Amino acid sequence: MKFNHLLAALLSSLSVACYAADAVSGATPNHAAPGSQIKNVDAVTSASIVPQKLRISAKATGFTDSKAKKVLFVVGDPRFDQSLEGFLVNTAANFFLKKGYEVEIRDLYKIRFNPVITPENFYHAKDGFGQTPDDIKPEQALVSKADYIIFCYPNWHDSPNAITKGYMERVFSKKFAYQDTPKGLEGLLKGKASTPS
Numbered sequence: 048m049k050f051n052h053l054l055a056a057l058l059s060s061l062s063v064a065c066y067a068a069d070a071v072s073g074a075t076p077n078h079a080a081p082g083s084q085i086k087n088v089d090a091v092t093s094a095s096i097v098p099q100k101l102r103i104s105a106k107a108t109g110f111t112d113s114k115a116k117k118v119l120f121v122v123g124d125p126r127f128d129q130s131l132e133g134f135l136v137n138t139a140a141n142f143f144l145k146k147g148y149e150v151e152i153r154d155l156y157k158i159r160f161n162p163v164i165t166p167e168n169f170y171h172a173k174d175g176f177g178q179t180p181d182d183i184k185p186e187q188a189l190v191s192k193a194d195y196i197i198f199c200y201p202n203w204h205d206s207p208n209a210i211t212k213g214y215m216e217r218v219f220s221k222k223f224a225y226q227d228t229p230k231g232l233e234g235l236l237k238g239k240a241s242t243p244s
Contacts, residue, residue, distance in 0.1 A: 105140035119193035123211030162213020175222025
């Protein structure tokens with residue numbers, strides 16, 4: 048079985064297991080969200096659908112200069128530590144770590160990533176003009192080292208949420224991620240994949 052099929056099967060089974068475990072245990076906390084009148088808010092939002100006893104974390108290694116394959120998780124979930132998504136990311140990260148991969152998890156909310164394209168950084172993101180902004184340099188360095196890039200974000204409106212979309216637009220700028228050629232646009236991040244194969 049190819050590695051990407053194995054990963055897809057792993058994530059699919061984890062999702063089913065999480066929902067089943069929550070339904071059986073009734074582990075959803077009974078509290079209200081700040082400013083909300085909903086008593087059992089997590090039952091509505093799935094913020095903590097994974098029972099506390101099943102929650103795990105991953106000890107990301109970061110990237111070194113070793114020849115090990117590198118997996119970059121870009122996570123745009125404000126509830127990362129308490130969500131089903133966080134559980135899936137940590138489970139997948141541990142899976143890769145056990146297989147000998149190096150793993151970096153970029154929690155965009157935790158690092159306070161600024162997704163906003165301002166007049167000052169617009170032409171860099173769109174056309175590759177000028178100096179790379181200081182907050183983008185470390186992100187581009189990680190993307191350059193990564194063999195696999197996995198974007199993880201809540202699917203609220205059938206598209207990446209604002210912080211994730213802003214990461215894509217600011218980090219994958221022209222002349223870093225792609226360039227103009229006489230035959231059209233050419234990708235510059237060759238050899239990378241969105242899932243391992």
